[in-house]
Amino acid sequence: MCEFCHKHGEGQRWYLRAENYSEDLLGDLRRRRFIQSFFSSPQHLIEGEGKLGRLNQLPSFVRSVVTPIAVNRQKKSHYGQVVPIEEVERIFAFVNSVVRLPCICRQATVGSEQRYCYGVSMVAQEESQLARMVREIDASYLTGPDTAGLEALSKQEALASLRDLEKNGLCHTVWTLVTPFIGGICNCDRSDCMAMRATIAMGFPAMFRAEYAAEVNPELCNGCRQCMRACQFGAMGYSIAHEKVAIDPRRCYGCGICRAGCTKNAIFLAERSSGPLAQGVW
Numbered sequence: 001m002c003e004f005c006h007k008h009g010e011g012q013r014w015y016l017r018a019e020n021y022s023e024d025l026l027g028d029l030r031r032r033r034f035i036q037s038f039f040s041s042p043q044h045l046i047e048g049e050g051k052l053g054r055l056n057q058l059p060s061f062v063r064s065v066v067t068p069i070a071v072n073r074q075k076k077s078h079y080g081q082v083v084p085i086e087e088v089e090r091i092f093a094f095v096n097s098v099v100r101l102p103c104i105c106r107q108a109t110v111g112s113e114q115r116y117c118y119g120v121s122m123v124a125q126e127e128s129q130l131a132r133m134v135r136e137i138d139a140s141y142l143t144g145p146d147t148a149g150l151e152a153l154s155k156q157e158a159l160a161s162l163r164d165l166e167k168n169g170l171c172h173t174v175w176t177l178v179t180p181f182i183g184g185i186c187n188c189d190r191s192d193c194m195a196m197r198a199t200i201a202m203g204f205p206a207m208f209r210a211e212y213a214a215e216v217n218p219e220l221c222n223g224c225r226q227c228m229r230a231c232q233f234g235a236m237g238y239s240i241a242h243e244k245v246a247i248d249p250r251r252c253y254g255c256g257i258c259r260a261g262c263t264k265n266a267i268f269l270a271e272r273s274s275g276p277l278a279q280g281v282w
């Protein structure tokens with residue numbers, strides 16, 4: 001289990017614990033201020049990425065001291081974890097409302113509204129404090145089908161939409177808004193999602209890997225390499241000698257997206273803790 005499961009999971013996966021989505025946590029004034037500031041403008045994300053770029057230009061010994069401090073600070077405010085679609089289904093089994101809203105990352109990177117974020121709540125959407133808070137923020141980038149920029153979806157609609165995003169190669173992630181409160185599920189890609197850019201390209205982990213790692217069944221794999229196009233983490237390799245694909249468990253984030261393109265059902269997710277090379281790699 002990841003560090004957050006130990007700290008915030010009470011013996012279970014932290015993102016499967018209903019308390020971490022509860023309205024009670026939104027009573028905390030510091031959290032409310034953080035959320036209002038976070039959604040007010042994408043500018044702080046652009047500035048944050050600029051800071052990471054400058055951090056990467058520092059001598060390596062300085063980076064090795066500063067980076068863990070900055071990551072620890074990030075873990076307290078806004079941190080994520082990759083979740084395969086089966087875990088999203090388990091989250092949807094106990095939350096009571098889902099709203100889709102524009103992704104603030106994409107507003108920063110692409111400069112337009114892209115509806116990739118799904119706010120989840122333990123209460124009905126109309127009663128959700130988070131939805132109310134986002135509605136109240138005077139954020140010009142929050143446009144969309146209604147003036148508040150939020151779309152209420154049934155859980156079935158939301159799941160269908162997330163499955164479509166998965167077919168397009170997007171990786172599901174859960175996110176805190178002042179940890180351990182979980183505000184929602186996003187759908188990430190390495191070109192437009194700032195957290196993925198930070199994690200993969202800039203060496204600044206902004207999310208944990210999933211509690212799983214993928215494996216290929218060589219008996220079923222025909223070496224077509226369709227799956228390799230989906231992996232955003234560079235975890236798959238093709239063996240010319242064996243004419244099969246293999247997954248490096250030390251690089252795999254356990255998103256499960258590679259399975260969508262495999263017509264042979266040759267890829268499966270295994271518990272990260274059961275793999276000698278994957279366990280302990282977060």
Ligand code: SF4
Nearest residue numbers: 221222224225227262
């Ligand atoms: S898509 Fe499936 S069958 Fe094709 S290479 Fe990947 S694992 Fe093998």
Ligand code: SF4
Nearest residue numbers: 231252253255256258
């Ligand atoms: S190999 Fe791992 S990281 Fe790559 S797509 Fe598959 S599950 Fe995700």
